[in-house]
Amino acid sequence: MTAQIIDGKAIAQQVREQVAAEVAKRIAAGKPKPTLATVLVGDRVDSATYVASKQKACAELGMGSVSHHLPADVSQEELEKLIKKLNASKKIHGILVQLPLPAHLNEERVLSLISIEKDVDGFSPINIGRLAQKGREPLFVPCTPYGCIYLLEQAGVPIEGAHAVVLGRSNIVGMPAALLLIGKNATVTVCHSRTRDLPAVVRQADILIAAIGKANFVRGDWIKPGAAVIDVGINSVPDATKKSGHRLVGDVHFEEAKEVAGWITPVPGGVGPMTIAMLMKNTLRAAELQDK
Secondary structure, eight states: OOOEEOOHHHHHHHHHHHHHHHHHHHHHTTOOOOEEEEEEESOOHHHHHHHHHHHHHHHHTTOEEEEEEEOTTOOHHHHHHHHHHHHHOTTOOEEEEOSSOOTTSOHHHHHHHSOGGGOTTOOSHHHHHHHHSTTOOOSOOOHHHHHHHHHHHHHTOOOTTOEEEEEOOOTTTHHHHHHHHHHTTOEEEEEOTTOTTHHHHHTTOSEEEEOSOOTTOBOGGGSOTTOEEEEOOOEEEEOTTSTTSEEEEOSBOHHHHTTTOSEEOOSSSSSHHHHHHHHHHHHHHHHHHHHO
C-alpha cells in the first residue's frame, strides 16, 4: 500500500485564494486593508528569510505589511515601546514578532504585551490558555499547528476518537497541536526525549504529528498501517547530487513511511506552505474582529 500524499502546496494555495477574495471584498466595501506588522530583531538569516516570505505573501493577497527591523542589541524597553505603539495603531491589524529573540530579551514578556486582538501568531499566553481550556476559544491559533489540523481535515482523515501521537512538546508546534487534537476529540499522547520505547508508542498512532527537528528519525516500521503522518520537520542533509550540496528532509523517513501510512505529508511541500497561509487567514480575521 502506498500512502495518499497530502499536497500542502495545493491546499495552502486554496486558503490563499479564499483570503485574497475576502480581502478584495473588504477593500471594495471601503474597509481598511488587513495589515500585518512584522518585528525582526537582529540579523539571523533564517529569521530574515521567514519575515520576507510573510511580507511577500501579504503583497500577493492584497494585504498591507509594515516591517520593523531592530538591531540585535536592542533593549527590552525599546522593543516593548515598539509593541505598545503597534498595539495602539488603528492601521495595524496583526503583530508578528519573529522568534527566537536574542537571549538578553524576555520573550514571554514581549509576547504577552501583544494585544490579544492582534496576536496573529497565536502565541499570547491568553490565546494559548484559552486553547488549553475546555469550552473556551482562542481568538487565534498558532499557524503551524493550525495548518497541521487543516491538512488532516482537508485530506478527510477522521480525527474524532482517533489515537493521535505528537512527537515533540515545543510551545510553537507540539503543545498547541496536542491541544487542538484534544479539542477535536482525539485521544492524545505527547512524546519527548524521555519517552520510554518511543517506537512502540508511535506504532499505536492513528495520527502522527512529528515535530522534533531530527532528520529521518521516525522509521517506516514505527508507523501503524494506514495511519496519517504529518511531518513538521525541516532538516538539511548532505546530498552530492544537488547543486547546493544538500536537500531538505522531514523528521519522518518518507520513503519508508509512505509504504505503510494511509496519508503522509512530503517535505518540502507539506506543512511548510500552510504556516504562511494560516498566518494570512489569521491576519484577515484580526481585521474583521477590529471592524466591530
